[in-house]
Amino acid sequence: MRATHLTDEELQQYVLDRDFGDTGINMHIHSCEQCREKAEGYRLLVTGLRNQPAESFDFSLTEIVMQQLPVPSPAVNREKESTLIYAIMTAAAAIIGFALYFFRKYMTGIFERIAPVFIYLVLTAFMTLSIFLVTDIYKRYKKKMHALNLYRG
């Protein structure tokens, strides 16, 4: 059996844990009036906390929120939107294609005229910048997801 009085931590554990199985503490509580009183105090506290009045809003939340919800855009608009995006992408690809076709004679041997060192330099700079950009974008994405509590990882 415990010779010393129980700490508040032990008392709280004794009161809150229904399956509390520390026989030393159980025996001490049964024989020590001071600790029994303290435990009773905690038990009463827990009962009081459970019986606290529930909070509620003094306004109609549903009504207020529903008034502010954006009107869902009709599906037709989304279709139009995606058609427009596809049209822009096709036009861009066509322009690049035509440009490459018409200026093909200037393009041939373009890399032969540039010193390999310069090409490697540009490629290295491009790769380094890309890595930094992608890392930054990922970090920002993770931060936003954490803020919204959507990301778990």
Added chain:
Amino acid sequence: MTSTETGNSERDKYLVAKVLSGNTSAFATIITNTEYLVAQIVCKMICNAEDRKDLAQEIYLKVYKNLKGFRFQSRLSTWVAQIAYNACFDQLRKKQLVPGELTTDDEEEDSRGYAEETTFLIEQKELVSILNKGIQQLPPVYQTLITLYHKEEMSYAEITEITGLPEGTVKSYLFRARKTLKETLALNYQKEDI
């Protein structure tokens, strides 16, 4: 997973799918289903009535906006509660009312000794009233934790999910809050008063 949780999850999925397909009235059901829990958090963390109103609206507009990102890794109500807690916490931070630490003075208690230990034969109504005042004096985060754990009988895991606090911190805050509240009770009801 219990049958109730499965039921909740199925209902959540149905409601979320409805909202995402453009049925805004399904969102009214989500508000009705989760408003109680949100009120327990907002009312414990925010004192001003006007701020509560603005914040509650802001929370649900955020929920609506981010609903398509909800991955059903938790119950919908828990996810909404997370958003509510974070919104309240941000509000407190903005107003520089960052939730403070609660210190329990062991020495002070020792000096009072057991003379102030009570038998707590208090009328239930009176007890609730004293505790209510005591809870209001706790920092907002502690108030919320006490409500979620003792009133709403949530598990540590659920509280951790809502608040984002580590389980050890939740336990430690709850311990301190209970100790402080017990001292409040002891101060109000000393043996000789009973």
